[in-house]
Amino acid sequence: MTNDKMNITKNEWPLWEVFIRSKAGLDHKHAGSLHAADEQMAIENARDVYTRRMEGVSIWVVESKYIHASDPGESASLYDPANDKIYRHPTFYELPDEVKYM
Amino acid sequence: MPVHSFQEHFDSLIDREITIEPKDWMPDDYRKTLIRQISQHAHSEIVGMLPEGNWITRAPSLRRKAVLLAKVQDEAGHGLYLYSAAETLGITRDEMYNQLHTGKAKYSSIFNYPTLTWADMGAIGWLVDGAAIMNQVPLCRTSYGPYARAMVRVCKEESFHQRQGFEIMLTLAKGTEIQKKMAQDAFNRWWWPSIMMFGPTDAESPNTEQSVRWRIKRFTNDELRQKFVDVTVEQTKVLGLEMPDKDIKWNEERGHYDFGPINWDEFWNVVKGNGPCNKQRLDARKNAWDNGKWVRDAAMAHAAKRKAREGGVKAA
Numbered sequence: 001m002t003n004d005k006m007n008i009t010k011n012e013w014p015l016w017e018v019f020i021r022s023k024a025g026l027d028h029k030h031a032g033s034l035h036a037a038d039e040q041m042a043i044e045n046a047r048d049v050y051t052r053r054m055e056g057v058s059i060w061v062v063e064s065k066y067i068h069a070s071d072p073g074e075s076a077s078l079y080d081p082a083n084d085k086i087y088r089h090p091t092f093y094e095l096p097d098e099v100k101y102m
Numbered sequence: 103m104p105v106h107s108f109q110e111h112f113d114s115l116i117d118r119e120i121t122i123e124p125k126d127w128m129p130d131d132y133r134k135t136l137i138r139q140i141s142q143h144a145h146s147e148i149v150g151m152l153p154e155g156n157w158i159t160r161a162p163s164l165r166r167k168a169v170l171l172a173k174v175q176d177e178a179g180h181g182l183y184l185y186s187a188a189e190t191l192g193i194t195r196d197e198m199y200n201q202l203h204t205g206k207a208k209y210s211s212i213f214n215y216p217t218l219t220w221a222d223m224g225a226i227g228w229l230v231d232g233a234a235i236m237n238q239v240p241l242c243r244t245s246y247g248p249y250a251r252a253m254v255r256v257c258k259e260e261s262f263h264q265r266q267g268f269e270i271m272l273t274l275a276k277g278t279e280i281q282k283k284m285a286q287d288a289f290n291r292w293w294w295p296s297i298m299m300f301g302p303t304d305a306e307s308p309n310t311e312q313s314v315r316w317r318i319k320r321f322t323n324d325e326l327r328q329k330f331v332d333v334t335v336e337q338t339k340v341l342g343l344e345m346p347d348k349d350i351k352w353n354e355e356r357g358h359y360d361f362g363p364i365n366w367d368e369f370w371n372v373v374k375g376n377g378p379c380n381k382q383r384l385d386a387r388k389n390a391w392d393n394g395k396w397v398r399d400a401a402m403a404h405a406a407k408r409k410a411r412e413g414g415v416k417a418a
């Protein structure tokens with residue numbers, strides 16, 4: 001069984017993450033993933049799978065194994081330093097009423 | 103964190119309608135149930151291409167052919183969105199294919215019925231995609247992030263599927279006597295299997311409560327089935343066709359249409375593999391997979407060769 005399973009997985013085309021810019025001026029956004037033998041096939045497959053209705057003007061593909069993600073279990077400590085710095089927000093500062101636009 | 107607090111944290115996310123993401127801790131049963139549900143859904147989209155694929159070369163006009171082709175291509179896309187959502191839970195694509203090809207995983211029984219005439223393309227789009235939409239719209243708010251996002255994409259694309267089917271039915275129903283008969287015949291054959299698509303009655307679905315609690319199901323089978331019956335009866339009036347179920351009757355008290363008894367023996371028989379096309383569908387999938395092996399291998403070999411060549415050039 002283990003052998004079988006390894007065999008199956010070994011033959012699988014690699015997994016790619018697909019990022020799409022929906023129109024000029026916007027960021028690329030994660031759309032999903034797909035399998036392809038190489039980067040060119042990944043882009044062509046991404047066109048067929050994720051942009052059948054002109055959802056994109058530009059496609060990025062990244063092999064999934066190169067994505068590194070933060071650990072949700074550590075989000076408390078990871079984001080903690082940002083928590084107590086409310087002076088980073090404009091609402092922290094009180095302005096006299098006379099100042100109309102700032 | 104001790105195990106019980108992982109569970110408590112998970113429960114509180116579910117209760118607050120916060121989405122669960124792939125790297126979050128989740129109970130084993132939640133993961134297993136989702137893998138089963140999402141992969142079966144993916145299989146249904148893929149196998150679901152076969153009955154309609156049967157009519158692409160015989161569509162009555164270029165317009166109908168282009169539309170049907172686009173619709174079937176969408177279903178392939180739906181299968182791919184869903185397979186990749188399932189993969190985020192730790193199952194590989196090949197394992198899922200293997201489960202489909204060995205009969206271990208099921209797909210929607212509706213696709214084990216044959217498509218006998220062009221009117222079946224109308225009935226499938228109208229009824230089968232219609233029933234699927236009813237099932238799928240609530241899943242856009244399901245608790246597992248990758249699944250919910252896949253469903254948002256799927257639902258955006260589905261409404262054209264139902265409309266093109268309804269348009270085919272309407273054209274036939276307003277056509278010649280023979281065309282109208284053809285539409286009615288397709289309606290008669292697809293009606294009961296369509297309302298079976300919502301699955302067994304609530305009394306026969308012991309897992310519904312847990313799935314509703316986990317927000318991977320948002321309405322019960324019977325609730326969705328009733329909703330589908332209610333809207334379809336009204337649409338049938340527009341088509342000018344007859345409901346295949348003679349027991350359909352408005353129930354003032356319930357505010358819903360009553361309908362006749364469903365033949366659950368037939369349903370279970372098809373689920374068990376004895377429907378009219380089970381073998382044909384599975385064989386088609388297996389053949390596609392087996393005969394495509396050399397293409398998959400060749401693509402990998404080509405990619406490896408190119409990489410080696412480019413590596414060589416850079417080193418030189």
Ligand SMILES: [Fe+2]
Nearest residue numbers: 147176177180
């Ligand atoms: Fe679909």
Ligand SMILES: [Fe+2]
Nearest residue numbers: 177231260263
């Ligand atoms: Fe569809």
